[in-house]
Amino acid sequence: xxxxQVKLGNRSYPxxxxxxxxxxxxxxxxxxxxxxxLVVTSNTVAALYLDAVLENLRSYKVAKVxxxxxxxxxxxxxxxQIFDTLLVNKFGxxxxxxxxxxxxxxxxxxxxxxxYQRGIPFIQIPTTLLAQVDSSVGxxxxxxxxxxxxxxxxxxxxxxxxADTDVLNTLDDRQLSAGLAEVIKYGLIRDAxxxxxxxxxxxxxxxxxxxxxxxxxERSCINKAEVVAEDETEAGVRATLNLGHTFAHAIETGxxxxxxxxxxxxxxxxxxxxxxxxxxxxxxxxxxxKIIALFKRAKLPINPPDSLNPERFLQLMSVDKxxxxxxxxxxxxxxxxxxxxxxxxxxxxxxxxxxxxxx
Amino acid sequence: xxxxQVKLGNRSYPxxxxxxxxxxxxxxxxxxxxxxxLVVTSNTVAALYLDAVLENLRSYKVAKVxxxxxxxxxxxxxxxQIFDTLLVNKFGxxxxxxxxxxxxxxxxxxxxxxxYQRGIPFIQIPTTLLAQVDSSVGxxxxxxxxxxxxxxxxxxxxxxxxADTDVLNTLDDRQLSAGLAEVIKYGLIRDAxxxxxxxxxxxxxxxxxxxxxxxxxERSCINKAEVVAEDETEAGVRATLNLGHTFAHAIETGxxxxxxxxxxxxxxxxxxxxxxxxxxxxxxxxxxxKIIALFKRAKLPINPPDSLNPERFLQLMSVDKxxxxxxxxxxxxxxxxxxxxxxxxxxxxxxxxxxxxxx
Numbered sequence: 132x133x134x135x136q137v138k139l140g141n142r143s144y145p146x147x148x149x150x151x152x153x154x155x156x157x158x159x160x161x162x163x164x165x166x167x168x169l170v171v172t173s174n175t176v177a178a179l180y181l182d183a184v185l186e187n188l189r190s191y192k193v194a195k196v197x198x199x200x201x202x203x204x205x206x207x208x209x210x211x212q213i214f215d216t217l218l219v220n221k222f223g224x225x226x227x228x229x230x231x232x233x234x235x236x237x238x239x240x241x242x243x244x245x246x247y248q249r250g251i252p253f254i255q256i257p258t259t260l261l262a263q264v265d266s267s268v269g270x271x272x273x274x275x276x277x278x279x280x281x282x283x284x285x286x287x288x289x290x291x292x293x294a295d296t297d298v299l300n301t302l303d304d305r306q307l308s309a310g311l312a313e314v315i316k317y318g319l320i321r322d323a324x325x326x327x328x329x330x331x332x333x334x335x336x337x338x339x340x341x342x343x344x345x346x347x348x349e350r351s352c353i354n355k356a357e358v359v360a361e362d363e364t365e366a367g368v369r370a371t372l373n374l375g376h377t378f379a380h381a382i383e384t385g386x387x388x389x390x391x392x393x394x395x396x397x398x399x400x401x402x403x404x405x406x407x408x409x410x411x412x413x414x415x416x417x418x419x420x421k422i423i424a425l426f427k428r429a430k431l432p433i434n435p436p437d438s439l440n441p442e443r444f445l446q447l448m449s450v451d452k453x454x455x456x457x458x459x460x461x462x463x464x465x466x467x468x469x470x471x472x473x474x475x476x477x478x479x480x481x482x483x484x485x486x487x488x489x490x
Numbered sequence: 491x492x493x494x495q496v497k498l499g500n501r502s503y504p505x506x507x508x509x510x511x512x513x514x515x516x517x518x519x520x521x522x523x524x525x526x527x528l529v530v531t532s533n534t535v536a537a538l539y540l541d542a543v544l545e546n547l548r549s550y551k552v553a554k555v556x557x558x559x560x561x562x563x564x565x566x567x568x569x570x571q572i573f574d575t576l577l578v579n580k581f582g583x584x585x586x587x588x589x590x591x592x593x594x595x596x597x598x599x600x601x602x603x604x605x606y607q608r609g610i611p612f613i614q615i616p617t618t619l620l621a622q623v624d625s626s627v628g629x630x631x632x633x634x635x636x637x638x639x640x641x642x643x644x645x646x647x648x649x650x651x652x653a654d655t656d657v658l659n660t661l662d663d664r665q666l667s668a669g670l671a672e673v674i675k676y677g678l679i680r681d682a683x684x685x686x687x688x689x690x691x692x693x694x695x696x697x698x699x700x701x702x703x704x705x706x707x708e709r710s711c712i713n714k715a716e717v718v719a720e721d722e723t724e725a726g727v728r729a730t731l732n733l734g735h736t737f738a739h740a741i742e743t744g745x746x747x748x749x750x751x752x753x754x755x756x757x758x759x760x761x762x763x764x765x766x767x768x769x770x771x772x773x774x775x776x777x778x779x780k781i782i783a784l785f786k787r788a789k790l791p792i793n794p795p796d797s798l799n800p801e802r803f804l805q806l807m808s809v810d811k812x813x814x815x816x817x818x819x820x821x822x823x824x825x826x827x828x829x830x831x832x833x834x835x836x837x838x839x840x841x842x843x844x845x846x847x848x849x
C-alpha cells in the first residue's frame with residue numbers, strides 16, 4: 132500500500148492506494164472518531180462491495196443509503212435521501228459518512244457530509260478509475276442543476292481516501308476508458324513525461340495490467356494533490372484541472388445527464404480545447420494529432436454530438452464557473468504538459484472550433 | 491454609525507450599526523467586487539426596502555428573488571429559486587448575493603451563497619431585531635428539514651453586515667419581542683451586567699427608544715462576535731449561544747414551522763432550561779423568577795404548547811446537533827450570566843421539567 136498526503140494545513144488527509152485495502156479495518160478505525168457511520172453507495176456497487184465494507188464497521192452503529200445510479204440523479208432531490216436517513220437514525224455531528232462508489236456517489240456523499248448539521252466527517256472509497264484519480268481528490272463536492280453541472284456544492288475535504296486497485300476488476304470497459312480521460316488530462320496540463328508514458332502503456336492499462344494501473348493512479352493523484360495543495364479553492368492554478376471541462380459540461384448539460392459518462396465528455400472537450408489551442412497558435416498540428424490519437428487509443432469518443440449546434444454550445448458554456456462577469460473563459464494548452472490559466476477567448480475562434488472540429 | 495469587527499482571520503468582516511445606513515451606497519461599493527449582484531428578499535421586506543437597496547446598486551447588473559415569508563418556507567425546495575435566478579442570469583463566481591430580510595432570508599441567502607458554484611460573496615442586511623442581534627452574526631446558514639430545524643447548512647461568513655436601526659420602525663410588536671428573546675439570552679449566558687440593564691430598560695426597548703435599541707443591538711453583537719471569534723465552528727463555547735434552543739427547536743419542529751416565531755420558541759425554551767438548571771441545583775428559585783419575569787415583560791410566551799407532550803419533546807430533542815452518539819446534551823445556566831457547555835442531563839430531571847414546568 133502506498134500513502135500520499137494531500138497537504139492542506141489542518142484539513143490535510145491521506146490517500147491510501149493499494150490492492151485489497153478495502154478490507155483493512157484498521158484504515159476505517161483510524162479515521163472514524165464517533166460511534167456512528169453511514170455508508171452511501173449505489174445499486175451496482177452495493178451488490179459488489181457493500182458487505183465487505185460493512186464487515187469493517189461491525190463495532191459501529193451503521194446505516195446505509197443506496198442511491199440510484201448515474202449523473203442524472205445527482206441533484207438536490209436525491210441528496211435528501213441521505214439527510215432523511217441520517218435524521219431517522221438520529222445521527223449526530225460525530226457520525227462519519229462513507230461514500231462508496233464512483234464520482235457521483237463521492238460528490239453527493241461529500242456534499243451531504245458538508246451540509247449535514249453544517250459538516251460531519253467523511254471517508255471516500257472510490258470504486259471507479261475516474262473517482263480514484265479525480266473526483267475523490269481535492270474536496271470538490273456537489274450536485275447538478277438543470278441549468279448547469281456541479282453548480283451547487285462545497286469545498287469539503289475527507290478524512291481519508293481508500294483507493295483499492297482491486298475494485299477496478301469489476302469495472303466495465305466503458306467506465307475504465309472514461310477514467311483514462313482524466314488520467315491523460317494530468318499529462319496534458321502539467322506532466323509531459325507522464326503523457327509519454329501513457330503513449331507507451333495505453334494497451335497495458337486497457338488490459339488492466341495491475342502495475343500499470345497502480346502507477347497511473349498514483350501519478351494522477353500526485354499531480355492532483357500538488358495542484359490542490361497550491362490552490363484549494365480554485366483561485367488560480369487549480370482551474371487548470373478543468374481542461375476540456377467547459378466543453379464537457381456543455382455536452383453533459385445539453386444532451387442530458389447520463390447519456391455520456393463524464394470522462395467521455397471530457398475526452399471530447401479536451402480534443403476541442405486542443406483544436407482551439409492550435410487556432411490560438413499555441414499547439415502544432417502534430418501536437419493535436421498526438422492528443423487525439425491517444426484518446427482514440429483509450430477507446431474514448433472524440434467528436435461532439437451532432438445534436439449540439441455551436442449556438443447551443445455557446446449558450447451552455449456561458450454559465451461555466453470560470454467565467455467572469457459573463458465572459459467565457461477556458462483552460463487551453465500552450466504545449467503538451469503546459470496548461471494556461473483561464474483565458475478569455477476570441478469568440479470567432481471559439482465558434483470556428485465549435486463549427487469545424489471533427490476527427 | 492458604529493463598526494464592530496468579527497475577528498475570524500482571513501474571514502473577518504465588519505458589522506455596521508446605525509440609523510439610515512441602508513442608503514449609504516459607499517458601504518455597498520466597499521464590499522461588492524464584481525459587476526453582478528443578486529438581492530434575495532421576502533414579500534413584506536421587498537415592499538418596504540427593496541427600492542432603497544436597488545438605488546444603491548445602479549452601477550451593477552442586478553437581479554432579485556422574492557421568497558415567500560416564514561420559517562415553513564426555509565427548505566431545499568424554495569432555495570432552488572435562488573439558484574434558478576442566479577443561473578438564468580448567468581451570474582458567476584464573482585457575483586455578490588445580498589440577503590435583505592429577517593433571519594429566514596439571511597439563513598437561506600447565506601446558504602445559497604455558500605453553495606452556489608461552491609461559494610460566492612454575500613452581504614447581510616438584517617431587517618428584524620432578531621436577525622440584527624443573532625442570525626446575521628457568525629456565519630451560520632442553512633435550511634430546515636421536516637425532521638429537524640437547521641439540519642442542512644454551512645458555516646459561511648458574509649463580506650459585511652449592514653444593521654440599520656431605522657428599519658425596526660416598521661417591525662410589528664410581535665417581531666420586536668421575538669428579537670428581544672435573543673437579546674436577553676446574551677445577558678443570561680455571559681453578561682450579567684447587560685441582563686441588569688435589560689431589567690432597567692425593557693419598557694424603553696418596547697417603546698422603540700432609539701438609543702436603547704442601538705445599545706441593545708451593539709451589546710448583543712459584541713457578545714456574539716466575541717463568542718464566534720473564539721469558536722467559529724461550534725467545537726466549544728459557541729454552543730452556549732444555543733441556550734434554550736434545543737427545547738425551542740423541538741417546539742418549532744413539533745408544532746410545525748411558522749406557528750411560533752423563532753424568538754418566541756426560544757423564550758419558552760430558555761424558561762424550560764432555567765427550570766432544569768434549578769433542578770440541577772445551579773439556579774436559585776429567585777433567579778428563575780427573575781428570568782421568567784423579564785421574558786414576560788418583553789411580551790414573550792413562557793409556557794410550552796399543550797399539544798407537545800413530554801414523550802414527543804424527548805423524541806424531537808433527540809436529533810439536536812449538540813447531541814453526541816444519541817445522548818441529549820443541553821446548554822444550562824450555572825448562574826445569571828454564566829452558561830454551561832453542552833452537558834448530558836439526567837433524563838429523570840429533564841422529564842420532570844417537561845412534565846411540570848408551567849408558569
